[in-house]
Amino acid sequence: MKVFIHAxxxxxxxxTPVLTHIACLALMxxxxxxxxxxxxxxxxxxxxxxxxCHGKNGQGVNGxxxxxxxGKRSLPSLAKYIHRQMPEEEPKQCIGDDARKVAKYIFDAFxxxxxxxRIKPPKIExxxxxxxxxxxxxxxxxxxxxxxxxxxxxxxxxxxYFNDGRRFNSSRRxxxxxxxxxxxxxxxxxxxxxxxxxxxxxxxSGSVFASQSGKYEFIIHSPNGIKLFxxxxxxxxxxxxxxxxxxxxxxxxxxxxxxxxxxxRVEMVKLSRxxxxxxxxxxxxxxxxxxxxxxxxxSPTQHHETLIINTPFPPDDRSRGYERxxxxxxxxxxxxxxxxxxxxxxxxxxxQNLTSIRPKDPNAAKTLSDFCVTFARRAFRRPxxxxxxxxxxxRYFQNTKDLELAVKKSILLILKSPRFLFHSTAxxxxxPTDPHYIASRIAFALWDSIPDKILYQAAExxxxxxxxxxxxxxxRMRSDHRTKAKILDFYHRWLLVDRLHELNKDxxxxxxxxKQIIADLRSSLDMFxxxx
Numbered sequence: 001m002k003v004f005i006h007a008x009x010x011x012x013x014x015x016t017p018v019l020t021h022i023a024c025l026a027l028m029x030x031x032x033x034x035x036x037x038x039x040x041x042x043x044x045x046x047x048x049x050x051x052x053c054h055g056k057n058g059q060g061v062n063g064x065x066x067x068x069x070x071g072k073r074s075l076p077s078l079a080k081y082i083h084r085q086m087p088e089e090e091p092k093q094c095i096g097d098d099a100r101k102v103a104k105y106i107f108d109a110f111x112x113x114x115x116x117x118r119i120k121p122p123k124i125e126x127x128x129x130x131x132x133x134x135x136x137x138x139x140x141x142x143x144x145x146x147x148x149x150x151x152x153x154x155x156x157x158x159x160x161y162f163n164d165g166r167r168f169n170s171s172r173r174x175x176x177x178x179x180x181x182x183x184x185x186x187x188x189x190x191x192x193x194x195x196x197x198x199x200x201x202x203x204x205s206g207s208v209f210a211s212q213s214g215k216y217e218f219i220i221h222s223p224n225g226i227k228l229f230x231x232x233x234x235x236x237x238x239x240x241x242x243x244x245x246x247x248x249x250x251x252x253x254x255x256x257x258x259x260x261x262x263x264x265r266v267e268m269v270k271l272s273r274x275x276x277x278x279x280x281x282x283x284x285x286x287x288x289x290x291x292x293x294x295x296x297x298x299s300p301t302q303h304h305e306t307l308i309i310n311t312p313f314p315p316d317d318r319s320r321g322y323e324r325x326x327x328x329x330x331x332x333x334x335x336x337x338x339x340x341x342x343x344x345x346x347x348x349x350x351x352q353n354l355t356s357i358r359p360k361d362p363n364a365a366k367t368l369s370d371f372c373v374t375f376a377r378r379a380f381r382r383p384x385x386x387x388x389x390x391x392x393x394x395r396y397f398q399n400t401k402d403l404e405l406a407v408k409k410s411i412l413l414i415l416k417s418p419r420f421l422f423h424s425t426a427x428x429x430x431x432p433t434d435p436h437y438i439a440s441r442i443a444f445a446l447w448d449s450i451p452d453k454i455l456y457q458a459a460e461x462x463x464x465x466x467x468x469x470x471x472x473x474x475x476r477m478r479s480d481h482r483t484k485a486k487i488l489d490f491y492h493r494w495l496l497v498d499r500l501h502e503l504n505k506d507x508x509x510x511x512x513x514x515k516q517i518i519a520d521l522r523s524s525l526d527m528f529x530x531x532x
Contacts, residue, residue: 042105045098049087050106058110069110078111079103127423128325128332131313132213136449136482137379137420138343139257142307144378144453145354145371151261151299156180157206158300163196166269168203179204180295182266182281191277200277201269206300208264208293210256211526212485212492214286219251222268222279229265230254231305241269255310258485259447261303287498289519307346311339322493325423340415344408347375351407369397372410380419381443381450382436383460392417435459442474447482484530491529497522 055061058069083099085091109115159179164172174194182204190197220226228238237252270277284290313335316323351357355371357364372393377384392414396406424440439459443451455473458464477483492498505513
């Protein structure tokens with residue numbers, strides 16, 4: 001290049017300054033950056049050799065390379081390509097260490113996943129609660145107004161034996177004990193020397209635990225009078241105290257949510273006309289065969305009822321392998337309306353139990369108004385503004401005598417609000433550390449439900465800011481049965497376990513392979529996953 005400049009300057013002196021400038025510019029743009037450029041960073045090399053075609057920020061240049069600078073090449077592949085091909089018009093002008101520096105800069109700035117997210121941030125779409133999240137949220141919302149009961153260390157149910165064939169009167173109780181299973185054949189004899197062999201009654205009470213969500217079928221084999229109560233202390237799902245003919249088995253189904261214990265009671269009466277007394281209680285959990293309820297799923301402690309919404313909903317989108325609340329249809333809106341009516345009716349029917357309000361309480365209006373404010377706060381997963389408090393609650397309690405109607409209107413509006421039905425997002429991109437947003441994310445991630453009182457109070461008091469504080473809450477919540485149920489459900493979906501009930505094998509090659517084997521395999525898998 002120096003020889004060329006010297007020759008031109010001798011033949012045509014008048015052009016020397018112009019040609020010298022052009023030659024130096026060409027040298028700067030095309031020659032490898034060696035001795036003086038050894039200290040240049042990848043960004044500086046990029047700005048000198050690449051920005052004219054790709055733009056200062058990789059946005060592209062009209063008339064040159066118009067597409068944004070992005071791709072999926074690995075760092076070694078990118079360095080190799082630059083070494084061989086770039087700059088495009090004069091390849092191999094950026095080689096060796098320079099190519100590696102530029103490649104590292106381009107990869108970090110434009111190619112890496114972090115760069116992709118920075119250049120083209122993911123679109124945030126409004127996401128509603130899935131059906132499972134909706135049912136869990138309603139159940140936990142109602143449960144938050146009831147005191148928690150500690151589970152008993154004993155396994156099984158409390159069995160009370162009465163010397164009466166019709167009434168379960170405490171004065172007629174002969175003895176009590178814990179029984180791990182309900183499977184008895186007393187024949188014509190008495191279970192106890194103090195019991196009348198011709199007329200006696202037995203009541204088993206406590207709670208039953210559901211490890212996964214779905215339909216549970218309860219089956220009772222007995223020739224005697226039977227009642228069965230599950231998740232309802234007043235209305236039985238089986239009422240066969242008066243038997244007809246030779247009917248010896250009765251059954252009924254109920255939908256239960258995973259990770260919860262439900263009040264459970266079985267009543268049996270033996271009358272003079274009954275020749276024998278015997279009973280066997282079995283159940284059939286989702287995708288299982290009929291069998292005795294395992295003792296570790298029974299407790300003598302009576303838990304509170306759980307509100308399980310029975311309103312039918314349209315199915316959630318599972319096209320990506322997991323449930324998503326992306327489909328917002330008219331059918332879904334109608335379902336949430338009927339479900340809100342169902343929940344509001346349950347609340348008004350159980351006001352005394354949920355609020356501890358007394359009959360003819362002079363402060364009833366304030367008590368019920370405060371209840372609705374707390375209900376809204378927990379449903380929305382954050383405090384209410386004064387305007388929200390007026391809109392959702394207090395206006396219904398002003399100048400009204402029908403307090404139950406005011407409660408029902410308030411609950412309906414709360415449960416139909418987008419603040420309950422949709423996942424909350426951070427208030428703005430500059431405030432991703434909103435503690436109530438974090439609490440909601442944690443609760444739905446681990447429980448598919450709303451934050452409990454402890455998590456909410458942590459957010460309210462500013463104790464959900466540091467990694468240590470967040471980790472402490474996650475550690476506490478991880479041991480909850482709802483977390484275990486969600487993890488188990490994840491593995492079931494991942495391993496396609498829900499398809500096992502359709503599993504078939506050649507009867508000639510595998511004559512012993514049947515539904516019981518499939519159920520046992522699934523039970524073994526669940527025990528292994530729980531152990532891990």
